[in-house]
Amino acid sequence: MRREKHKKLFEELEFRVRTTVKKLEPTKVKMTVTVDQKELDPYLDQTRQRIASQVNVPGFRKGHVPAAVLDARFGFAAIVSEAVNDAVPELYAKAAQKRELHPMDQPKLDVEAVPMKADDDTKLKFTAEVEVRPEFTLPSLEGMEVEIPAAEVKDEDVAERLEGLRKRFGTLVGVDRAAQKGDFVNIDLTATIDGEQVDSQSGVSYQIGSGNMLEGMDDALETLTAGEKTSFEAPLASGEHAGEKASIEVTVNSVKEEQLPELNDDFAQEASEFDTLDELKESVKKAAEQDAKGRQLQEARDAFIAKLEEGLDIPVPAGVAKQLSDDHINQLPKDASEENKKAAADEAEKELRDQMVLDQLSEDLKIEVSQNDVTDFLATIAQQYGIDPGQFIQSIVRQGQLGSAVTEVGRSKGMVAGMRQVTFKTSDGTVVDFSEYLPADEPETSDEEASAQAAAAAASIADSMTAASK
Template sequence: MKISVRNLEPTKVRLTITVEKDEFDPYLDAARKEIGKQVNVPGFRKGHVPGRIIDQRIGFASVAGEAVNSGVPELYSKALSEKELHAMAQPEIDVKEVPESANDDTKLKFTAEVEIRPQFELPELEGMEIEVAKPEVSDEDVDKRLDNLRQRFGTLVSVDRPAQKGDYASIDLEAVIDGKSADSQEGVSYELGSNTMLDGLDEALDGLSAGEETTFEGTLEAGEHQGEKAQIKVKVNSVKAEELPELNDDFAQEASEFDTLEELKADVRKQCEQDAEGRQATDARDAFIAKLEEDLDIPVPKGLKESMVEDQLKNANKDAKSASKEEKEEAEKTVEKELRDQMVLDALAEKLQVSVTQVDVTNFLASIAQQYGMDPSAFINAIVQNGQLASAVQEVGRSKGMLAGMRAVTFKDPDGKVLDLSRFLGEDEAQGEDVAEQDESVQAASAAAAVADQLTHAEETEVAEAED
């Protein structure tokens, strides 16, 4: 097989692949056997029709077409491997020449244009030191967690005064467009200051008492008139304030297994310290990746970047046309970092010769399925059927490579004290998955959500068809 490579861009190449006759013949023979299983030829048992008869009866063009469909992807992969190229996207294949008969000396020739990972040299890990900030826990952190605990045991009580930030109001809403009611809701419970509904709602409610109403202009966030401006009529039915229990020994006994408030506070501080250590491990991960990329100028594949930016905007309910310049720039910045991180971690996994087992991938997909409340077996089958298994393998490889790399360097705090991150990194590849799982979850979230949506839609369709 002859392979020539032409660089079209720093991250894009065109492969021209010419396949020798003896390399293409096995694909032709396999195609003849496959076709022979599907056709009936008088005088021959199904599946035992000689190849020359298949060529005569079915036509060599059909045989060659089947051989090209099955052979080109495999030959393309071999060409990538031989030239040590790492594809970042699906190739554009163009078949140029195909033999017209079994005796034709014409060689199979095709081109493949594909975006690739650019070449770069990772720094040596031996002797590398990375500084990570200390995990600080303040009295304010403890108080905040205690306040959150108090809120879990808080009660809402009606108040005879104007609504203010932090109150809960029961409201009726009506959206009016061109003098006609476009949407309405009644008895909605809303926390003032949460900014979880319509823009302008918090300002409109502030200062209103039960029984009062007002109108403001807002943009509808969902429904048939999503994105349209409307006059929003809002009426306050009631106002309730949150009443929190006092911080004392009685509260400690009610909210925990401790007898005194001091014991509860000590336990809360311990939890804060553990969380701080977790944040430090995450900071160490980010600092490690940043250190690897510190002196590298890594271009990103343009086509893949554009596609990912579109997906990023779509996830934010935007598109390339409606998004502002700032939103596009933010999406591009996010995507470029994600792509560079992925390419660096892929290169690191290869450098460290990380292997990914079936158990690794199964455990990873099962953990993602649990996060989405899905049956692990159904989720894994859906991933396979949707052709996303290779992406899952790649994500696991990146995470294992990252953990192995982090174990190979030294992390220190600003005072020069060596940090022990073994709780998060483990001592070998079979341990220490906390930090990696966070990264895997982020990378797999959109794919998992897409599969979950597809399965949910399929179930809804089955139910609807059964009802019909």
């Protein structure tokens, strides 16, 4: 509430703080802000009003204590100190906006001078070191052509989908023969290290050839029949002894093969609403074409950003890049290789550079973000996490993450607006029309990739809310 009052006051006053900006790095600046008393007075007044409403001073009604009395009773130095705590962050934000800086992180603020008496000529002075978006110029969108792969659907794509549908209606039938690749076996396992049993499991179902259990398991099981056992050595995949080599004894309880229904009209009627196999194939083909179009749209987004960045040398803020890189690396398994860690760090840097490009694009296109845009976006994320949208949005506001949501919606709208202005072509020159996927006035708040990007802040809150509810 206090900040809203401050904001209103500043809208009514000409902002006359003096600022100097020193570039420390291509992506880091130090801004020095000197504040006239007239700009500090609204914060002093608000602080005095707040104190007056909370204390009892003999001879005065609560909330109606004169400023001079408050200054004498509590000390001007104490009052100005509290006022400065409110003033500096807001004055910094106002000064950064006035100097057209684009902060990428929270600033390091340092108050250098404060008036300690009501008649003191000392001006409030503070510095702010902050990483900012570097200056760069994006190419014109007019006449821009972007090459993308064709959205091809091959016969084997349709066949693969039909095979998956057959498997859904397949049955497992017991067989009296040796197990072979593709069979499903029910097994008992015992693991020993130096003669001591360290693990055992019974009645485990496993498909030979899947390779998702122990190294050497598939070779050991092939040729065994129900009731037979064998042993082999392998490193354990999990548990207290994960990674240690153990002797594995495996017993086959049963062997079953998967029997799939024939592809005919009867199958089409059982597996779908269609009467014939040809109708089912046509439906599967259309679904494959729709998925291919979706992949092509994602490829178009990536190609569009790459085209914008073509030939540009865009440095990334080192501190922000490291923080994002650490976040990506922390999501890897603990035993991730250095190569995987480097790949995660490179991906983080690319993500940051892409975000800066989209921010610049949104500014170039003068994208505006409405309250409805942000509300719809956050409601979509809340729905994905199964959280009440109203509670989720309140949490976003309370935790100060609303700005992140506004920024992400702006990026999404800028991306859509930019893609609508360029021409996408396949390698043979065929123009691809994405207009039905690129709404003219709404951000793509339902897009999975966009919501994942936006929600670094929002999804974190959603995760914590989900965990709390559990």
